[in-house]
Amino acid sequence: MEHLQFDRTIVFFDLETTGISAAHDRIVEVTAIRLNPDGRRDVWSRRMNPGITIPKSATEVHGISDEDVSGLPPFSYYAAELREFIGSADLGGFGVSRLDIPLLEAEFRRSGVEFSRRGRRIVDAQILFHMLEPRDLAAAYKKYCGTDLEGAHTSEGDVEASMAVLEGMLTMNMELPRTVEGLNALCNREQENWIDSQGKFTWSSGVAVVGFGEYKGVPVKAVMQSDPRYFEWMLKSDFAEDTKAVAAQALRGDYPEMDGGDS
Numbered sequence: 001m002e003h004l005q006f007d008r009t010i011v012f013f014d015l016e017t018t019g020i021s022a023a024h025d026r027i028v029e030v031t032a033i034r035l036n037p038d039g040r041r042d043v044w045s046r047r048m049n050p051g052i053t054i055p056k057s058a059t060e061v062h063g064i065s066d067e068d069v070s071g072l073p074p075f076s077y078y079a080a081e082l083r084e085f086i087g088s089a090d091l092g093g094f095g096v097s098r099l100d101i102p103l104l105e106a107e108f109r110r111s112g113v114e115f116s117r118r119g120r121r122i123v124d125a126q127i128l129f130h131m132l133e134p135r136d137l138a139a140a141y142k143k144y145c146g147t148d149l150e151g152a153h154t155s156e157g158d159v160e161a162s163m164a165v166l167e168g169m170l171t172m173n174m175e176l177p178r179t180v181e182g183l184n185a186l187c188n189r190e191q192e193n194w195i196d197s198q199g200k201f202t203w204s205s206g207v208a209v210v211g212f213g214e215y216k217g218v219p220v221k222a223v224m225q226s227d228p229r230y231f232e233w234m235l236k237s238d239f240a241e242d243t244k245a246v247a248a249q250a251l252r253g254d255y256p257e258m259d260g261g262d263s
Helices: 056-062 075-086 096-111 125-132 137-145 155-172 180-187 220-226 229-236 241-251
Strands: 010-017 027-035 041-047 090-093 122-124 201-204 207-210
Touching: 010 056, 010 075, 010 096, 027 056, 027 075, 027 096, 041 075, 075 096, 090 096, 096 122, 096 125, 122 125, 137 155, 207 220, 220 229, 220 241, 229 241
Parallel strands: 010 090, 090 122
Antiparallel strands: 010 027, 027 041, 201 207
């Protein structure tokens, strides 16, 4: 890298996984590139068997299926080797702070290999991208309508701008659906995995997990076993009735089950 200045080794990496829950999901592929201050560049890349079914939704993202990893070793087989490759290096990548690092830490922990982000500097290109490329309505209006947004943060101005931005997107991006039904499918793909109307409980690889707060991504059954008072608190709090129904179901030990198919 020509412009990045670094005084110690930094490892840029990316994971392909079964999902986004550090507690429940698993890694299916790791690629790490180690940049040394002396200019040396080393690459470590392995595909592995996650030990759980790879959801169709994940395969659609990274193209890796159960058949592709059948017979391959698990992450634990490579854990010590990868840990040695990373060493004490700083870490970098795109979106690694939110997703990749927590998943990597969890996999190392399950493998009994010590690894932590502590003491490492982290360069996340996604965070920088969002800083350099604002994603608010004014920025969208400027891009798709060609002028500065007047009357921002007034309800009338913002709703008119949102319609103009959508029209601009449809004009400039012919691959976008033209129908409300098609756009709804794109905008709400996350909701396909919701169990309740608020997404407080979701499906992850066919397992019911908590979708928010301190137990986000943790299977409902595991939370019930370790902290049943969490669901008791939900029943007494301001949640939707169908959300409370799932909490009550968990308290009865009657855990949600999918009505067939993958998540």
